[in-house]
Amino acid sequence: MRAADRTDLPRLLDLYDHLHPDDARCPPGDAVAVFDRLLRCEGSAVLVGAIGDALVTTCTLVVIPNLTRGAKAYALIENVVTHADHRGAGFGRAVLRAAVERAWDAGCYKVMLMTGSTKPSTLAFYEAAGFEQSKTGFQVRRAAIRPA
Secondary structure, eight states, X not given: OEEOOGGGHHHHHHHHTTTOTTSOOOOHHHHHHHHHHHHTSTTXXXXXXXXXXEEEEEEEEEEEOOSSGGGOOEEEEEEEEEOGGGTXXXXXXXXXXXXXXXXXXXXXXXXXXXXXXXXXXXXXXXXXXXXXXXXXXXXXXXXXXXXX
């Protein structure tokens, strides 16, 4: 497991097709700008797991400064996905473990993630990775993004 760099972007965008196959794809030129902006958030990273040159798992870790909890930051994990051909082999748990360790190294007091899935296997995956279902999440969204 390692932090992604710009050279990973084409393969990372391919891997995201396994997360939301019907989503509009981020144009490559925009991906560079978004990736660079994300990396300007201290402690944040897109983490990847690879077999050879193939990216098989990823998640995004965002470290958020905080004015409560003694000014301890907190972290959010998003875009967790493992390539469909490599699921069930421990790659997803490994990338989450790497993200949590990175958050602890950044001084975070908690790490959060949300899933829209209600599948028992997905919920069991997150619990097996050390996360507990302990809060109620709320969100508001803009109109759904449709493929171009």
